[in-house]
Amino acid sequence: MSNSGAKVAVVTGATQGLGLALVEGLAQRLSTADTVYLTGRDAERVRRAAEAVPAGGARVVGEVFDVADPAAAGRFAGRLRDRHGGVDIVFGNAVMRVGPDDDPRAVVGAYTQVNNFGTTRLLRAFAPLLRDDGRLLVVASSLGRLHHLAPVLHRHFDGLTSLEEVDEQVTAWRDAVADGSARSGAWPGFVNIPSKIGQVAAVRALAGQRREADLARGILLAAVCPGMMNTPTSALWWDVRDAAAPATAAVPLLDLATEPVKPEHYGELVRFGEVLPWSPYPARSA
Template identity: 75%
Template sequence: MMTPRVALVTGATQGLGLALVQGLARRMNAADTVYLTGRDATRVAQAAETAQKAQAASAGQTAAVAPATGARVRGEVFDVADPEAAARLAGLLRDRHGGVDVVFGNAVMRIGPADDPGAIVDTYTQVNNFGTTRLMRAFAPLLRDGGRLIVVASSLGTLHHLAPVLHDRFDGLTSLEEVDEQVAAWRDAVKDGSARPGAWPGFINIPSKIAQVAAVRALAEQRRAEDARRGILLASTCPGMINTPTSALWWDVSGAPTPDRAAVPLLDLALGDADPAYYGELVRFGKVLPWRP
């Protein structure tokens, strides 16, 4: 008998994260569990109820009846900015299930054009960057054979978008600790203003996404041989432009896909056969985006 599968999505109370939960629940089996996580207990409960209703509707049942097909959706409070939360949740899932099969690192602090980078960069990096590396440290050891750990990043997360003088800050890093050190140095430069006259991009999303991809690359180098033997995929992914209120603050997204549509290639990556060429790379729409210019 197959072991029931377990999936986890961070930042899952709305948008792409919620779409990933709903997509996983549809594609997985009734014995499986999808964990919908977020930092606010009320929003987690509401989103889990929304996902369960959608799951029941897709099965042609009432919301009061558990779907006979598709995975169970279970809400858990998980604030990735809490330094202890990832290890705590990993221990909980290890005790309940023995391991995990799919992890989507999707939690993100969004910024608007009016936000002052120096004022928000502390919180921003705690969520987007240190939250990502803590998730990877906690959950990569729990991956079962054939498992997937996927960090939702961006096509901005390559060295093409960074001045060449800064490439060595993130290129060739060999540990998550080295990535965290570089993120901390960049964060401090944003806070004290020294990044502004330097070569750093003014849009703090760019170095943050580059650091996320660098973290995946660093962990992949440590795990590559063993993960290949066990059929595990570790990768970052770009979902492309998505029609959400936050994206609309920056760009015209009227023609962009909805979160449900944007989730499809990510779900294919998580649940389909993995091309070995994807391992440790940034994948967009089934293609690897080059890390270096």
């Protein structure tokens, strides 16, 4: 068990880029009694990244955690429950990136296994471990909103009430991409769009189940958008010369993780402290 009052934070996909910046920022903002888990799927990269985090602040511990492994989230959450009794901050940041030359049919299976099913497994495993005033934040994108899909497709992700429903819809889309049938329909060719919408839909579905109890305990569950970043992967798609470095992009995410909860952020997609609307249509009054 952890020392009384000590905080425990977890960051997935943390060996480089935004994930590593989140670990470094948490280590600086938390105290020497706290622990930040820097996780990734490659043991050597995890070790090197953890050793390179500047000293001072919270203790940084490297742990292998491959979100693509269906059993890994449950195992890791169980270890942290045994060690600490619960967790205080979780950033779901693990991502498989695709480039313009990748064939969506060839990569969509592995892609969804990390980005989508990895997200829903993380939510299932770690939401029950959140202590009072905890944070469970999924790094998504401004692309994760319904208006990036054709209206005929909105029904696939809007109004979902469980993580199981989200997984079913992601599976159907994944299979349509893999067998080529998505190309003859309204689905966008850029797989990042439905995937990010699936991530935000997962947060919304779980939030619908937990909202009242979580807000009473000071817990924030949300999807977060760091904005455009200057990284080698982003540069494959866009001109990112003027975009923020990961350390800069991490700041508003770290604010959400460490500052008082704003109830309006709960269950939403938040960018730079503001809620990005999920639907392009105004909410109907009761």
